Amino acid sequence: MSALFTPVQVGRYTLANRMVMAPMTRSRADDSGVPSDLTVMYYAQRASAGLIISEGVFPTAMGKGYGRTPGIETDEQVAAWKKVTDAVHARGGRIFMQLMHCGRISHPSMLPSGALPVAPSAIKPKGQVWTATGLQDMVTPHTLSVTEIAQVVEDYRLATRRALEAGFDGVELHAASGYLPEQFLSSGSNQRDDNYGGSVANRVRFVLEVLTAMVEEAGSDRVGIKMSPEMNFNDIVDASPQETYSYLVDQLQAFNLAYVHVALFGAKVDYHALLKPKVKAAYLMGGGLDQAKAEEALASGVADGTxxxxxxxxxxxxxxxxxxxxxxxxxxKDTFYSGGEKGYTDYPALA
Structure with a gap:
């Protein structure tokens, strides 16, 4: 039997197979960040995955970065997600929620009272962001104060609590793709001179504080983290990424997380070889896999899940x-973010 179809322990759960559905933004929520009934069908259709990781969900309205993306802050959002988790569980599946605070990758038109996006430093990212009125140039973000950082950490704590209320089996911290956690990790976007900037240990501090809050709410065996070293998405650059991610993964060992999810897109360094030996949790490998590559990774012990x-x-x-x-x-690709059922719930199954 292929290793893809063997069980694997991920935190407190024994997954039926080693095929994990990646978190993928689909832009099917309403303007209030509430998932629709189509979202229920979409995830239920894919419940045969060993684990589903949901699309990125903003933990607070200040973390929203794209139009029609979902949140987990309001009672209405929680109730809508409960329909999703109930449907997945009814088909025997497991589902974690990915918490995605976009930080500076946002626009005032999407944020409460037209606020500026927030970031570790007031450095405007290059590029544009998709809003309700189309593409808009990104703006110079507001630098978070130490007090405001503490509030963002609390926002992640409350979002974790609400995700569990909505029936999710666990939560994943999105620390990749140039969003707020990676903005703190990376020297190009973090030019602070306090305890959250400068040295690698200081730049990693925010991620560790957020994970601490999430673990205190959910238990370490229901929390994972995603990272994508040198993906360089959303104008993110780090001067010493191998040092940054080696240090981060070393610090993760104290948490006993459910998993570490590493997705590589164009990195010249084999971060799987660098990081996997440091990881005690289940190691989930992502980034351009097909069946043959996944089976090879599992057979060679490079990954525990694909x-x-x-x-x-x-x-x-x-x-x-x-x-x-x-x-x-x-x-x-034309329907990835288009709204509606086309390219969402209408892909045919074999049966």
């Missing part, structure tokens, strides 16, 4: 297709 994005997006029954050698549907 993460698939577009393949799960277009193939709700991906494990069955891998098991039977069936052909795969191709993802329609």
């Amino acid at each position: 993460v698939f994005g577009g393949a799960f997006l277009a193939n709700p029954d991906l494990p069955e297709r891998f098991r039977t050698g069936a052909s795969l549907n191709a993802p329609d």
Whole structure:
């Protein structure tokens, strides 16, 4: 039997297989950040994954970075997500919520009272962000004070609590893709001269404080973290990424997390080889995998679980297709963020 179809322990859960559905923004929520009934169907269709990691969910309205993305701050949002988790669990699946605070990758038109986006330092990122009125240039963010940092940490704590209220099996901290945690980690976006900037230990501090809050709410065996070293997305740059991520992963050992999720996109360094030996938790590998690459990674011990994005997006029954050698549907990139059921819940299953 392929290792893909063997059980694996991830935190407190024994997953039925080693195929994990990647967190993927789909932009199907309403303007209040409430997921629709289509979202219920979308995740339920994919419940045969060993684990689903939800699309990025903003922990607080100040963390929203894109139009039509979902939140976990209000009672209405919690109630809508409860329908999702109930549907996934009814089909025997497991689902973690990814908490995604976009930080400076946002725009005042999406934030409460037209506020500036927040960041470790007032450095304007290059590029544009998608808003309700189309693409807008990003702006110079507001530098978080130490007091405000403490409030953001508390926002993650409350979001974790609300995710569990909504029935999620656990939570993942999104510390990749140039969003707020990675903005703190990276020397190009963090030029502070206090305890949250400068040295690697100081730049890692915010992530460790957020994880501490999440673990205090959920228990360490229901918390994971995602990182993507040298992905360089959203104008993120770090002068010494190997040092940064080695130090971060070393610090994670004290947490006994459920998993560490590392997705590589274009990095010249083999961060899996660098980081996997340091990780005691389940190691989830992502980034451009197909079935053969996933099986090789599992067989060689490079990964404990393998993460698939577009393949799960277009193939709700991906494990069955891998098991039977069936052909795969191709993802329609034009409908990734388009709204509605087309390219969302209408991909055909084998049956």
